Amino acid sequence: MENILTASGLRKHFGSTRALDGLDLEVRRGEVHGFLGPNGAGKTTTIRILLGLLKADAGTVRLFDGDPWNDATTLHRRLAYVPGDVTLWPNLSGGEVIDLLGRLRGGLDDTRKNELLERFDLDPKKKGRAYSKGNRQKVGLVAALASNVELLLLDEPTSGLDPLMEEVFRQVVAEEQARDGRTVLLSSHILSEVEALCDRVSIVRDGRTVETGTLTELRHLTRTTITAELASPPDGLADLPGVHELQVDGTQVRFEVDTPELDAALRQLTAAGVRGLVSRPPTLEELFLRHYKTGEVKAEVAR
Amino acid sequence: MNTLAGTGALVRLILRRDRVLMPLWVVLMALVPMFLGSSIKQLYPTAAAVSEYARENLGNSTFIVLYGRIYDTSLGGVTFWRASSGMLIIGIISMLVVIRHTRVEEEAGRRELVGSAVVGRHAGLAAALVATIGANLVLAVLLALGLTGLGLPAGGSFAAGLAWAATGGIFAAVGALVAQLTEGAGAARGVGVTVAGAAFLLRAAGDVAGEGADPSWVSWLSPLGWMSQMRAFGQQRWWVLVPAVALIALLVAVAFALQARRDVGAGLLPPRLGPAEAAAGLRSPLALAWRLHRGGLIGWTAGFAVLGAVFGGVAKSAQDMLAGNQQLMEIFERMGGESALSDVVIAGTMGVSALIVSGYAVQATLRMRTEEAALRSEPVLVTRVGRISWALSHLVFAIFGPLVAMAAEGLVTGLVYGASVGDPGREIPRGLAAALVQLPAVWVLAGLTTALFGLRPRLAPAVGWAGLGVCLFLGLIGAAVQLSQAVLDVSPFTHIPKIPGGDLAVVPLVVLIVIAGALLALGLAAFRRRDVPVV
Structure with missing residues (x-):
């Protein structure tokens, strides 16, 4: 156009x-x-x-x-x-x-x-x-x-x-x-x-x-938030590239994943058996804050 | 809640905000009488010479109009008399300072913010008055010390200082009152300056019309008239301070009462609704500029027509006075006949008017800067209106506004004087010529301000007004303090031929017009190339 x-x-x-x-x-x-x-x-x-x-x-x-x-x-x-x-x-x-x-x-x-x-x-x-x-x-x-x-x-x-x-x-x-x-x-x-x-x-x-x-x-350039209820505790999720903020509570997991790595992360989850899954794309606010915050970090380093 | 709570803090805020401006006007104005006194002393070194000079000028109508009557022929008395226009200036400054710290604050919405703190309803107004009247008292002391430094009696020096301070106080109180009337600070200033102008005209008319040594009762209608009745260094009349203080108290009480009856931000005169749709003619930058400038143009033109009537009357009484003085009559007959004296009066008053109307020219030029800084130029400049046509829409008023006002004054002067001597057919064109010949100098100041607006927009207001200040100083005081001709020549007004009576020298007028045109073109070219808005 x-x-x-x-x-x-x-x-x-x-x-x-x-x-x-x-x-x-x-x-x-x-x-x-x-x-x-x-x-x-x-x-x-x-x-x-x-x-x-x-x-x-x-x-x-x-x-x-x-x-x-x-x-x-x-x-x-x-x-x-x-x-x-x-x-x-x-x-x-x-x-x-x-x-x-x-x-x-x-x-x-x-x-x-x-x-x-x-x-x-x-x-x-x-x-x-x-x-x-x-x-x-x-x-x-x-x-x-x-x-x-x-x-x-x-x-x-x-x-x-x-x-x-x-x-x-x-x-x-x-x-x-x-x-x-x-x-x-x-x-x-x-x-x-x-x-x-x-x-x-x-x-x-x-x-x-x-x-x-x-x-x-x-959104593709950034992370998706995944919350899942699994059949058994997950294995190897923490070692995957692109997975961040991982929280494991028994069979409950919650993490953020870089969109290109989404496929690999989901494979890991299905391996453990998925009972329930919520996937939420990033809001614009998160996109925005991500850029905004990196600015803050830079400023702190500079100080 | 105490309605004055927080006054002290607000006084400190005013002193902080005006920490440069206030000392500047206080000190400069306090120095004026001292400078005048010392230059009179140099010109007329002995007491006899001073009183000789004073007696020569006792009946000079131009001087009576501009400075009032001479009540004492000592050095002190003559200095107090000659500096009396400073009283009007100090009055106007005091009034503007009070409006600046009251109505301007309200209009900008800052009063609301301050008012939400522990600050009483009347604290803002009280603080503005305390600071302004305090500054006037400091000025009185400095002025008195300056004059005693010249060797003048302390009593007279303090009488002079207090007369100035009382005038400042009265007009500060006038400012407090007019600030209550309208929602807009601009309208409040307009009402206030009109009051000051009326006070000047009443004093001038009363002094001219008086019998013998005393002015007529008309002078007593004006606070400026009372304060010249202080007769500093002569038979001092300290009691004139009593009505002054009483008037200040009355005006302040009324202002406080009015403030108690209105909402913050509101005026007593209700805001009027406007039309829902624009008139068919409101479709060009010039039509917009007309809406923004028409009040000023009408006000200045009306004011100058009144000035013209006063000056026309003065020219006539100058002639009458001459008729009673055989010696002076002979001098003027040698100089060019009976009309020579009235010619000199008309040329002189037109010169002073030109300095005053330059204030209008500078103000109208700076309207461009006001519009830009308030971000009101932006919506117009992002339409198909080009920068030059936007700027010209305002400059039309800076250039032709003074022309209209001066033409009105010249016409009325010629008409009033012509009618009184029975020859309006001759005097009207002469009055008009005397007024219009001044314009090239006025235009140079408009050009200077335009050039600054294009090149250094942030400095334009300060330097533009300073340029007018220099011309005022050179024109009104420069000759009296014996500045050299080279310095006096800096002012464009020095080069204006004295019409009527003198020769109409065309070359200086053409040169001034060329300079004004070049400055205008420079300013416009720079404005087209620079960023907008510069805030």
């Missing part, structure tokens, strides 16, 4: 702070791509480079068929952006901001706008200074989602939304993709949100992409 945006080897420094250190990102047309990483990993910096607001120190970026820095205004007709902290003009009403931003982008679907205002339960008459954090976020979301654009860049868009609105957001994004085949780059902290919405995921840490692929592919 065709890539709608490609970034490779992006580097960016702010003074002595290194924000990006060779980041790669590919988003395909029509997919919802999850962009995951802890605070300060470089997600917002990447998005700002994609928007042509920041100039990368090194690396290449292609957005649609152009260069975000040089062709910013042409490319901006085709995308909409929601920052993680939407700030509004204190003396403009929410409705005015939504209309203004839509018009500046080149068009707003009025029916869609009214529908979204209703679903997000947003009062468009309030002035910018009177909105709470969550409501400012809704203003940004309605303005972006009601625009006629091909690509949505959403940078932690649901921060400050309550669980009810979070659910509305998920439905709306799923509809966007199903209806118009829009592409979405969704940077997020909320792993359940990414798990529910995203076709593919990139995990960044310290300004670098550490994993990228579909959730199935990512």
Whole structure:
């Protein structure tokens, strides 16, 4: 499938702070791509480079068929952006901001706008200074989602939304993709949100992409948790490569196994006679924490 | 719970946050009278020379408008008089400091965080007032010590210091009051500065209109009028401190009462709802900029129209005063006829107005920086709006806003003065020309600020305002402290021809416009190449 945006080897420094250190990102047309990483990993910096607001120190970026820095205004007709902290003009009403931003982008679907205002339960008459954090976020979301654009860049868009609105957001994004085949780059902290919405995921840490692929592919790279009730105590399980965190309690065993070694481990279990078996694939949270924790270990060693 | 609990801790917080800013304004402002005093002393070394200078200026309407009346012709009295615009400045600073530590904190949501700790309802306001009034008292002592250091009597020096501190205190209390009214700090500042402007105009009008040695009762409507009635170094009137303290107490009491009746974060004036949909015209960066700048443009234009009326009236009374003085009349007739004096007054007041309107130019230019730092430029710049058109949408107001305000002032000056001498047809174009000829210098400051915004965005506000500060210093005080012409030439305002009356020198105006244009172009080019947002 065709890539709608490609970034490779992006580097960016702010003074002595290194924000990006060779980041790669590919988003395909029509997919919802999850962009995951802890605070300060470089997600917002990447998005700002994609928007042509920041100039990368090194690396290449292609957005649609152009260069975000040089062709910013042409490319901006085709995308909409929601920052993680939407700030509004204190003396403009929410409705005015939504209309203004839509018009500046080149068009707003009025029916869609009214529908979204209703679903997000947003009062468009309030002035910018009177909105709470969550409501400012809704203003940004309605303005972006009601625009006629091909690509949505959403940078932690649901921060400050309550669980009810979070659910509305998920439905709306799923509809966007199903209806118009829009592409979405969704940077997020909320792993359940990414798990529910995203076709593919990139995990960044310290300004670098550490994993990228579909959730199935990512799971393949990591461990499955197995809990089994056996006929007799297991034998030789501990010696198998790829088996971790083994706990044996009589005939009860529980361990984690690297996905490529799953077959060998199961053979060992059936040799002992399986009475009951629960196999659980890793959640995104575990995937994420695994990368996050290795970062911590590194930091401790460095200390 | 004690409504003042935690005040001490909050005072320390204010002193910590303002540890650079507060000592800076206190010390600099305390030094102004000393510098003025010492330069007057150098120019007029003997007591007789000083009082000769003072008597010459007793009836000078421009001086009466700008600085008030001279009540004592000794070195101390003349210094106190000549430095009196410092009282207005200290008042405005004190007011802004109080708003900064009350309404700004509330608007930013920090007041809420602090309020959840063991802090009383009134502690924040009380702390802001204690810190600001305390700073004014320190200023009073420093000012008095500086003047006694010049060899002036201690009594008069302390009277002068207390007059300044009382003015600061009154406007701090005004700040406390206006901070209760609106939800937005910007609106509170606007109301406060309008009050300060009205106080200045009432004092100026009352002083000009007075009979004999005393100003008219109109001056007594303004705290600035009372404080000049301290008559430091002359027949001192210590009792004017009594109404000052009473007014401070009254304003503070009202502010506290208002605060007790409202929610944190809310204003007394209720926030209004806006339209659910944008008007059809709100579809371009310029339309957005108009929404953001229109309040400022209307306010400045209205204010300058009022200034124009006052200055037009002053020019007329200057002429009347001349009619009673045969000797001066002869001098001015030799210089260029009867209208020469009013010409000088109009040219002088327009020069001062240009310095004031530069504040508007710098503020409108820095709006770009405010928008960027608040991350409000981002949503616009990620649409099909390019950076240059976004920047120009704001710069239109920085360049043409001062033009509109000055044109209003020039028109009204010409109209009022022209009507009073029976020749508006001649005076209106002359007033307009006097106002508009100032603009190239104003534009240089807007250009400088734009260049900084492009090249060094974080420094732009500080350096932009400092640039205006240097021009104010050179323009208002520079000649009085005998700076060399080379130093005075640094200010673009030095190069503006004195119109009406003088020759319209075109070359300096063209050079200033070219410099302003080059600085603007430099700023825009740099802005196009740099990262956005720099926060």
